[in-house]
Amino acid sequence: MTAKIPREKCFRCHRDLSPSGVISKAKRPLFALLPAFFTLLVPAAELRVEFREKISTTRPGHPPARAENTLVVVRFGQGVFYTIRNPNVKFYDIERDVIIETTAGLKVSEYPMLAVLAERTEGLIGSLDTYRTMSRAGVLKENDRYAIFHLETRYALQSDIRSSVQPRKDRSGESTTFSIDGKHVASWTDSAYKLRDGEMALFKKFLIYEARLHPAIRKTMLSHRCLPKQMSFRYPTTTGLKEVQWSIIDAGLESETAYTKVLRDALPAQADEITRLVVEELPHIGERALRAADFDKMFAKSIDLRYYLDAMLVSVEFYLMSGQQTVQALQAIKPFIEQDPQLIAYLNGLDVSSRSAAKASMVRLAGINRTNIFRQHILDVALADTFKESMKYRAAEELYIKALQQNPYMTGVWVSLGDLYYRTKRMEKAWNCWNAAFAMEKDHPALDPIKERNRLLSKSFPEYF
Numbered sequence: 001m002t003a004k005i006p007r008e009k010c011f012r013c014h015r016d017l018s019p020s021g022v023i024s025k026a027k028r029p030l031f032a033l034l035p036a037f038f039t040l041l042v043p044a045a046e047l048r049v050e051f052r053e054k055i056s057t058t059r060p061g062h063p064p065a066r067a068e069n070t071l072v073v074v075r076f077g078q079g080v081f082y083t084i085r086n087p088n089v090k091f092y093d094i095e096r097d098v099i100i101e102t103t104a105g106l107k108v109s110e111y112p113m114l115a116v117l118a119e120r121t122e123g124l125i126g127s128l129d130t131y132r133t134m135s136r137a138g139v140l141k142e143n144d145r146y147a148i149f150h151l152e153t154r155y156a157l158q159s160d161i162r163s164s165v166q167p168r169k170d171r172s173g174e175s176t177t178f179s180i181d182g183k184h185v186a187s188w189t190d191s192a193y194k195l196r197d198g199e200m201a202l203f204k205k206f207l208i209y210e211a212r213l214h215p216a217i218r219k220t221m222l223s224h225r226c227l228p229k230q231m232s233f234r235y236p237t238t239t240g241l242k243e244v245q246w247s248i249i250d251a252g253l254e255s256e257t258a259y260t261k262v263l264r265d266a267l268p269a270q271a272d273e274i275t276r277l278v279v280e281e282l283p284h285i286g287e288r289a290l291r292a293a294d295f296d297k298m299f300a301k302s303i304d305l306r307y308y309l310d311a312m313l314v315s316v317e318f319y320l321m322s323g324q325q326t327v328q329a330l331q332a333i334k335p336f337i338e339q340d341p342q343l344i345a346y347l348n349g350l351d352v353s354s355r356s357a358a359k360a361s362m363v364r365l366a367g368i369n370r371t372n373i374f375r376q377h378i379l380d381v382a383l384a385d386t387f388k389e390s391m392k393y394r395a396a397e398e399l400y401i402k403a404l405q406q407n408p409y410m411t412g413v414w415v416s417l418g419d420l421y422y423r424t425k426r427m428e429k430a431w432n433c434w435n436a437a438f439a440m441e442k443d444h445p446a447l448d449p450i451k452e453r454n455r456l457l458s459k460s461f462p463e464y465f
Helices: 113-136 145-155 197-210 215-223 258-264 273-281 285-293 295-304 308-322 327-339 341-348 355-366 376-389 393-406 411-423 427-440 445-460
Strands: 045-058 068-076 080-085 088-093 098-103 106-112 168-172 175-180 183-194 226-237 240-255
Touching: 068 197, 080 197, 088 197, 098 113, 106 113, 106 427, 113 145, 113 427, 113 445, 145 175, 145 183, 145 226, 175 215, 183 215, 183 240, 197 215, 295 308, 295 327, 308 327, 308 341, 308 376, 308 411, 327 341, 341 355, 355 376, 376 393, 376 411, 393 411, 411 427, 411 445, 427 445
Parallel strands: none
Antiparallel strands: 045 068, 045 240, 068 080, 080 088, 088 098, 098 106, 168 175, 175 183, 183 226, 226 240
């Protein structure tokens, strides 16, 4: 089903557009009639596409919500593309595998593309588990092709239930329609604009990240190697079933804009607590090296003063920074463990193997008298670990950040904070924390699970990169 396109005005020459949504040959501006090969001579040419985006939401038993109607501009450059929905811009740097979001020229976030993929895979796994549980309970129909297809469309990923989600394709002239058990799920009409190889690669990424299309539908669309002049697709959300209609107003090649060049460089950031730690503190590598070199002196001084818990905390902090085991330090402190009840409480408070163990450890750590303890931020890290395993995520987040404000070079804490964000489905922040950890100590053992996760995602979904 294709929406009827009203007559519009061209954004460059202000002439009428044909009902198909693309400038008719008779009404195109003169420069649009130049041979296509001439545009290839323009350095750093970008494909600019302007379209109308209409989004409507329907909920069972409710009247249709008012449709959103937005003008969207997409530019496909050299290894990058970005979408403009004023005043918001989302910039995809394929070469660096990062996404930058800006509002009114101010960068509000930057995160790896892996974060989007992780969010979708976790979402699809969780949704399918819920669906299977409800179908076993008789609440939902088992193996409902339409329901499963919509779940996969919501996350733009294919599940392992491949046999039940292949949509039926109907082709009529330039139009292609997909349906599941007779229910329309997506359709589009091809335009006359044929995509070149570089544009094809970027257009594929655009469909992956900006359009909630089922992989089977996306694959068919890409096989046509041309821009769709009209497209509609549906996907479920927590608020109802969304139907998106795209209608191209204009498309053509232009020289690279100054805006693209600006986006390639660093934009001013609207820094949150995490960003400030990364941007303002991490460049001071000399300070970090000095502090790491002084750990032996700190440890020896704590032993001499009989501050045995502080000596242990010095050893733990060194490990969190470098990932190097401190066996000698532990051997040196072992004879004094029984002499310090505070140290015993700390060691017993490190058990977070289960939720009940974490809650018991929380009580032990909270009971430590901090009056004469110099490295209290390491106690905060241990306490944050117990909060995290007890699912008190807000309290854990605050303590991790508080500890990083004292020492932003603790790689292990960045990893733990990233794990917290991953568990709470804040994937962008999770990967930003892990990237900070990689920048400091890429061989830190705490990063091994992150490396394995990244490897599996990249291997399983190469089309995302």
